[in-house]
Amino acid sequence: MLTKIEALSILGIFGFLMIGLVYLSSKKGESSESFLVADRNVSLFRSSLSIAVSWIWAPAIFICSLQSFTKGLPGIFWFTLPNIICFFVFAPFAVKIREKFPKGYTLPEYIYKRFDGNKRAHLSILSFFIAYQLFAMVINSLAGGTLIHLVSGLEIKVSIVLMTGIALTYSLMSGLRASLITDVLQMLLILLVAFILVPLCLKEVSGFQSVIRGIGGESGEFTSLFNPWIAFTMGIPMTISLIAGPFVDQMFFQRVFAVKKKYVAKTFMYGGLIFALVPIVLSLLGFIGADLARQGLITVNNPQLVAPEVIAYLLPKGALYAFCFMAFAGLCSTIDSSFCGISSLVSIDIYKNYLYSKASDKKLLFASRLGMIGVAFIGTSISLLNLKLLWVFLIYGTVASVGVFPVIFSILSEKISPDAIFWSVITGMLVGLPVSIYANLNENSYLIVFAPVFSSLIGLLICGVSVLKEKGKEERVEICVHG
Numbered sequence: 349m350l351t352k353i354e355a356l357s358i359l360g361i362f363g364f365l366m367i368g369l370v371y372l373s374s375k376k377g378e379s380s381e382s383f384l385v386a387d388r389n390v391s392l393f394r395s396s397l398s399i400a401v402s403w404i405w406a407p408a409i410f411i412c413s414l415q416s417f418t419k420g421l422p423g424i425f426w427f428t429l430p431n432i433i434c435f436f437v438f439a440p441f442a443v444k445i446r447e448k449f450p451k452g453y454t455l456p457e458y459i460y461k462r463f464d465g466n467k468r469a470h471l472s473i474l475s476f477f478i479a480y481q482l483f484a485m486v487i488n489s490l491a492g493g494t495l496i497h498l499v500s501g502l503e504i505k506v507s508i509v510l511m512t513g514i515a516l517t518y519s520l521m522s523g524l525r526a527s528l529i530t531d532v533l534q535m536l537l538i539l540l541v542a543f544i545l546v547p548l549c550l551k552e553v554s555g556f557q558s559v560i561r562g563i564g565g566e567s568g569e570f571t572s573l574f575n576p577w578i579a580f581t582m583g584i585p586m587t588i589s590l591i592a593g594p595f596v597d598q599m600f601f602q603r604v605f606a607v608k609k610k611y612v613a614k615t616f617m618y619g620g621l622i623f624a625l626v627p628i629v630l631s632l633l634g635f636i637g638a639d640l641a642r643q644g645l646i647t648v649n650n651p652q653l654v655a656p657e658v659i660a661y662l663l664p665k666g667a668l669y670a671f672c673f674m675a676f677a678g679l680c681s682t683i684d685s686s687f688c689g690i691s692s693l694v695s696i697d698i699y700k701n702y703l704y705s706k707a708s709d710k711k712l713l714f715a716s717r718l719g720m721i722g723v724a725f726i727g728t729s730i731s732l733l734n735l736k737l738l739w740v741f742l743i744y745g746t747v748a749s750v751g752v753f754p755v756i757f758s759i760l761s762e763k764i765s766p767d768a769i770f771w772s773v774i775t776g777m778l779v780g781l782p783v784s785i786y787a788n789l790n791e792n793s794y795l796i797v798f799a800p801v802f803s804s805l806i807g808l809l810i811c812g813v814s815v816l817k818e819k820g821k822e823e824r825v826e827i828c829v830h831g
Contacts, residue, residue: 350499350500350665350668350669350672351500351501352500352501352502354500354669355496355499355500355502355507355672356502356510358669358672358673358676359496359507359510359511359514359676361673362514362673362676362677362680363510363513363514363517365533366514366518366530366533366534366680367514367517367518367521369518369529369530369533370518370521370522370526370529370530371518371521373522373525373529374521374522374525374526375522375525378522378523378525378713379709379713380695380709380712380713380716382522382523382524382525383522383523383524383525383691383713383716384453384523384524384602384688384691384692384695384696384712384716385453385524385602385605385606385692386524386525386528386606388605388606388607388608388609389606389608390528390603390606390607390608391607391608391611392607392608392611392614392615392618393532394528394531394532395528395603395606395607395611395615395619396614396615396618396619396622397531397532397535397536397619397622398527398528398531398532398535398603398619399435399600399603399615399616399619399620399623400535400619400620400622400623400626401531401534401535401538401623401677401678401681402527402531402599402600402603402681402682402685403431403435403619403623403682404535404538404623404626404678404681404682409491409626409630409655409674409675409678409679410491410495410652410653410655410675411427411652412424412427412428412626412627412630412631412634413630413631413633413634413637413654413655414634414651414652414654415427415582415631415634416562416565416631416632416633416634416635416638417562417565417566417634417635417637417638417641417648417651417654418565418566418634418651419565419570419578419582420562420563420564420565420567420568420569420570420571420635420638421563421564421565421570421571421572421573422570422572422573422574422575422578422579422582422583423565423570423578423582424627424631424634425573426578426579426582426583426586426587427582427586427627428624428627428628428631429587430586430587430590430591431590431623431624431627432620432621432623432624433590433591433620434590434591434592434593434594434620435594435616435617435619435620435623436616436617436620437591437594438594438595438600438616439612439613439616439617440613441595441756441759441760442600442604442612442613442615442616443612443613444759444760445458445601445604445759446604446605446609446612448759449461449605450609452605453602453605453692453696454477454598454601454602454692454693454696454697455473455477455598455601455755456470456473456474456477456693456697457696457697457701458758459473459758459766459769460697460701462758463766463769465701466766468766468767468770469766469767469769469770470697470701472769472770472773472774473751473754473755473769473773474693474697474698476596476747476750476751476773476777477596477598477689477693477751478690478693478723479747480596480597480598480747480748480751481597481598481599481686481689481690481693481723482686482690482723482726482727482730483747484597484599484682484683484685484686484689485512485682485683485686485687485723485724485727485731486727486730486731488679488680488682488683488686489508489511489512489679489683489727489728489731490508490731491675491679492507492508492511492675492676492679492680493505493507493508493511493731494507494652494653495507495653495656495672495675496510496511496672498650498653498656499653499656499660499668499672504732505732508728508731508732509728511676511679511680511683512683512724512727512728512731514680515680515683515684515687516683516684516687516720516721516724518530518684519684519687519688519691519720520687520717520720520721523688523691523716524602524606524688526684526688527681527684527685527687527688528606530680530681530684531681531685533677534677534678534680534681535622535677535681537673537674537677538626538674538677538678539622539625539626541670541671541673541674542625542626542629542630542674543629544670545659545663545667545670545671545674546629546630546632546633548662548663548667549632549633549636549658549659549662549663550632550636552662552663553636553639553640553662558635558636558639558640559632559635559636559639561638561639561642562634562635562636562637562638562639562640562642563635564638565634565638566637566638566641566642566648566651568638568642580793580797581793581796581797584797584800584801585745585746585796585797585799585800585801586745588745588749588800588801588804589745589746589748589749589800590745590748591752592745592748592749592751592752592800592804593745593748594616595748595751595752595755595756596747596748596750596751596752596755597689597748598689598690598692598693599682599685599686599688599689600616602685602688602689602692603615626678630655633654633655633658633659634654634655636658636662637654637655637657637658640658640661645661646658646661655671656668656671656672659671686723686727687720687723687724688720690719690720690722690723691716691717691719691720692716693719694715694716694718694719694722695712695713695715695716695719696712698715698719699711699712699715700712700715745784745800746780746781746783746784746799746800746803747777747780747781747784748800749776749780749799749800749801749803749804749807750772750773750776750777750780750781750803750804750807751772751773751776751807752804752807753772753804753807753808753811754768754769754772754773754807754811756811757769757811757812757814757815761811761815763814763815763818763819764811764814764815764818765814765818767814768810768811768813768814768815769811771810772806772807772810772811773807775806775810776802776803776804776806776807777803779802779803779806780799780800780802780803780806781799781803783795783798783799783802784796784799784800787799
């Protein structure tokens with residue numbers, strides 16, 4: 349669809365724009381407080397756009413159109429609904445953790461201080477949070493590299509390295525401040541391009557009649573919103589993993605601690621509504637693609653890229669430039685947010701808690717940047733293995749489900765024990781993650797569903813039993829005292 353030179357030019361312009369924007373807005377003498385939590389003074393407008401665009405992972409740009417193309421109406425329904433609900437479910441917990449830990453940086457740090465430095469509970473949650481950020485980077489760099497490769501023929505390894513390098517460069521400059529600055533521009537670009545390209549595509553076909561004809565997907569069989577097979581194989585794992593996502597995502601907690609306290613709840617609710625526009629609008633390209641494919645007008649060899657296929661067929665080449673630019677904006681916003689999330693986990697939870705408790709501001713900044721570089725190297729190395737995007741997405745969903753109940757109980761319950769936190773995470777990771785990897789590699793639908801369900805339920809069971817045991821002990825003590 350594009351030449352290699354055109355693809356490199358788009359990447360170059362995008363990188364120049366983002367790096368230049370951060371450079372011009374950077375302050376001299378960056379402090380760790382500014383680098384990690386933007387001085388805890390982020391406005392509602394900036395934080396809402398940042399939350400929305402940080403959640404526009406590769407799935408929101410590629411998998412939404414993939415689902416509407418392959419699984420029709422129920423496919424996009426089960427992808428979009430939990431993606432929106434998760435913001436509203438997380439909002440009250442965000443308010444609670446900000447009230448309980450107003451000067452915090454990370455959720456693992458909260459665990460560390462709440463349980464008086466209990467290393468088992470802290471390290472289990474910390475390693476889990478780091479793994480989640482790593483998955484975020486892998487998914488998005490892989491999606492970006494695949495997009496560039498398939499539309500231009502540019503070597504996928506080169507594409508991945510270039511995308512990661514752009515996000516890393518401006519993240520190293522100002523940390524979370526850089527992420528927030530670029531997030532606003534990236535979100536506005538995504539909305540602008542989406543609301544121009546999709547109506548233009550509709551104009552080139554028979555409008556919403558094409559969408560209606562493609563509503564059942566390429567096969568035409570998925571017209572029922574509550575198709576039982578799609579609900580089982582996709583609805584259950586998607587709902588669990590997406591609702592669990594914010595609870596185990598340092599990108600979210602970092603913004604909880606960065607936004608002005610009075611705007612915490614509104615940030616996530618407004619962010620969720622803004623985010624919803626993207627998968628809903630872009631899913632229309634999947635329905636249009638299904639209609640065109642059934643008429644024999646296009647051949648979609650890779651359903652993951654049905655959106656650019658449709659745009660390339662219906663619109664001039666400039667539209668494809670715009671789509672690629674929009675995709676880079678969404679993908680880089682999550683990659684840079686992952687770098688910022690890792691920076692706080694490394695500098696606060698590892699460097700300050702275990703190496704130098706009285707670390708100077710300069711040393712914390714050094715540790716933050718070192719953490720970014722480390723995860724960039726590891727994440728890029730994994731991305732270069734060129735794994736299947738949907739596999740990585742579903743496996744990361746299982747990872748998310750492992751930590752959701754330990755985090756919820758640690759925020760809400762005063763009775764939960766550190767041992768329960770530790771065993772919930774360890775058991776879920778040792779059982780759920782291998783099962784999920786095996787299931788996706790072998791495309792076993794039943795095990796794909798089992799992995800996140802088991803991982804979340806084991807956390808609920810272990811944490812719930814822990815709380816009940818502590819309550820039972822208190823009741824026995826009270827009986828003895830009164831007796």
